[in-house]
Structures are given as C-alpha cells and as structure tokens.
Amino acid sequence: MRTIFMPVLSTCHMPHTRALKDLGAIATVAEYDQGGFVYLPELAAAPDWLKPIIEMFIDDGWVRFDADEEVWPGLPTYDWN
Numbered sequence: 001m002r003t004i005f006m007p008v009l010s011t012c013h014m015p016h017t018r019a020l021k022d023l024g025a026i027a028t029v030a031e032y033d034q035g036g037f038v039y040l041p042e043l044a045a046a047p048d049w050l051k052p053i054i055e056m057f058i059d060d061g062w063v064r065f066d067a068d069e070e071v072w073p074g075l076p077t078y079d080w081n
Contacts, residue, residue, distance in 0.1 A: 006060055006062040007064070007072070009075070010071050011034075011035050012080075014049065017080065019049070020035075022047070023038060027040065035064065035067055038065065039061060040063060043055070053075060
C-alpha cells in the first residue's frame with residue numbers, strides 16, 4: 001500500500017463554488033460534498049487564482065480543498081458572499 005501526503009487548503013482559496021468543476025477541463029479533480037482533490041495542472045494552463053497554489057505546492061502534485069480547513073497563510077482568499 002502507498003500513502004500519499006498532500007496539502008489541505010480551505011475552500012476560501014477558490015474564487016467561487018464552481019471552481020473545482022471548472023478545473024475539470026484542465027486537471028484531474030475528485031469532488032466531494034465539502035471540497036475536492038486536485039492534481040495540479042501545468043502552470044501555463046491554470047486559471048489565475050490557481051497559479052499561486054501551483055507555485056507553492058508544485059512538488060506535491062495533489063492538493064485538497066476542504067470547507068472545514070483553515071486558511072493557508074500567504075495565499076489569496078475569496079469571499080463568496
């Protein structure tokens with residue numbers, strides 16, 4: 001069995017609720033009720049909001065977004081209200 005470690009980020013680092021669905025065109029995405037897993041795409045193909053995340057976590061490959069996770073310092077956040 002293989003164990004994968006990945007950063008877990010708050011969903012407030014996504015600009016809107018459809019952000020994970022939109023990424024499906026350029027990245028591998030596995031959504032669940034409160035967030036999702038994303039295999040980071042190439043920087044050039046990524047939307048602007050995802051580029052700082054890719055730059056910070058490119059060596060990790062995967063990141064997870066979760067509604068219950070805390071804000072990651074140094075990354076942009078978005079207010080969905």
